[in-house]
Amino acid sequence: MGKLVICDHPLIQHKLTFIRDVRTNTKDFRELVDEVASLMAYEITREVPLETVKVQTPVAEMDGKILAGRMLGLIPILRAGLGMLDGILKLIPAAKVGHVGLFRDPETLQPVEYYTKLPTDVTERELIVIDPMLATGGSAIAAIDVLKKRGCTQIKMMNLIAAPEGVKAVQEAHPDVDIYVAALDEKLDDHGYIVPGLGDAGDRLFGTK
């Protein structure tokens, strides 16, 4: 079973409260999501491998550490996943980015795939699938399915807010995938929205409602 990690750093929890607040405008919402994504990147990359390189400081030569080789791939689920992308890229600029386009049919709540573009070396990378919301889990499961069909094996999931139903569904469908969230909320409502959640992440990021 994949682990569920709740990133409960005080800075993340503080910013998440303003992200949730219905009064937060689009500009502030986008900036806060970007900042929390950076802070979560710090947590999710805690175990990435390092290699030793010689570095000459102004005083002496020493063994320094750098991230090992070709490594990370970021997979935002369009659209809302894009809101977390730049915050992670700021910390890991060498990561490559693959896009998976999915939207959730409002009636059936089933994910509909409309776009996929992955880096050519995607199977060699450790991948982080990014999406602010893990609700029923249908979109996350479909995105991970896309990656596994292409031969990817090292996959983690990063969400701002998850519902228990979505965590359970992803853990059952993809028990090898660890999930990192800023908060685990109470439940889903009758329309598949996370309660208390933050509303529709895509609409709040891009001002579409």
Ligand SMILES: O=P(O)(O)OC[C@H]1O[C@H](OP(=O)(O)OP(=O)(O)O)[C@H](O)[C@@H]1O
């Ligand atoms: O866990 P699920 O029940 O699948 O729901 C979560 C999905 O719903 C939202 O996307 P949405 O369909 O609203 O698309 P958008 O990002 O284009 O707004 C969200 O960003 C997730 O991708």
Ligand SMILES: O=c1cc[nH]c(=O)[nH]1
């Ligand atoms: O609460 C939810 C559920 C799915 N998608 C969202 O944007 N918000």
Ligand SMILES: [Mg+2]
């Ligand atoms: Mg949406």
